[in-house]
Amino acid sequence: MADQHTTLRARRRAQTQRMIQGHAVRLFAWRGYDATTVTDVAEAAGVSPMTVYRHFPTKEDLVLADEHGRLVGERIAASAPGQPLVRRIGGALIDSAAALTGDDAGREFLLTRLRLMISTPALRAKHLDNQYALQQAIIGALGDDAADPETAFHAQAAASACLAALHTALVRWAEEDGRADLPGLIAKALAAVFGESPLPREGD
Template sequence: MADQHSTLRERRRAQTQRTIQAHAVRLFAERGYDATTVTDVAEAAGVSPMTVYRHFPTKEDLVLADQHGRLVAERIAASGGGLPLVRRIGGALVESGAALTADDGAREFLLTRLRLMISTPALRAKHLDNQYALLQAIIGALGDDAADPEAAFQAQAAASACLAALHTALVRWAEQDGREELPGLTAKALSAVFGDGPLSHRGG
């Protein structure tokens, strides 16, 4: 029974987070990031400003918070050891991009968030923290492939290069209003860095 209550609380918490973020991103896109306050977001979401801050400690988090790190880490862990680092990391980035754009609503939401990140100086600066957190999630998911200092160094170098390619793909995707599929653009950016061998994208 306790586990059921815990699961229900987590679902409600996740739903509240999604509702708050959806209203925040909509308002930022309509009114401008700087012109929209946390109180505005709280009123639109039907919650108190304190509830907003409980779920999103900073205003920037209302745009930047996402599940990307978890998705990438899960796919890296599922790929198992033995594969080249670039294939494990790059493949996870391509697959997570496909998951994040699986339906039109999710795709448009991600596009709007990316446009805000690109156009808002405060979000561009905070985005570096997100990249570091994603890097750490990748290293953690690699397990034995990053278990000792030398392996961790190689993993960090590979992950950093893959994330730079991903960033280039995301910016291009947003600038093109999503005309190309994000997984294909990500694979293309990775191939520009590593060549065609390490990974290829099937479909879109």
């Protein structure tokens, strides 16, 4: 019974976070990030400013907070150990992008967030923290492939290169107003960096 209550609380918390963030991103895109206050977001969401801060400690988090690290980590952990690092990491980045853009609502939400991150100086600076957190999620999910200092160094280098390719693809996607296929753009960027597709070949 206790586990059920814990799960229910976590589900409600996630729903509240998504609702608040949805209102925040909509307002930021409409009024402008700097012109919109946390109080404005709270009023639109029908909650108190304290509730907003309980879920999003900073105003920047209202845009930057996402589940990308969890999605990527789950896909890396589910991939076969021993594969080339670029294939494990790149494949996870492509799969998670497909999940995030799998429906119109998800695609538009991600596109709006990216536009805000690109156009708002405060968000561009804070975005580096998100990249570091995503890199750490990748390293943690690799398990034995990053278990000692030497393999961790290789994993960090591979993750950094893959995330640079991801960033390039995301910027291109936003500049093209989301018309292109995001997973395909990520695969193309990774191939430009590493000289081959991160996706498994037939028979692998």
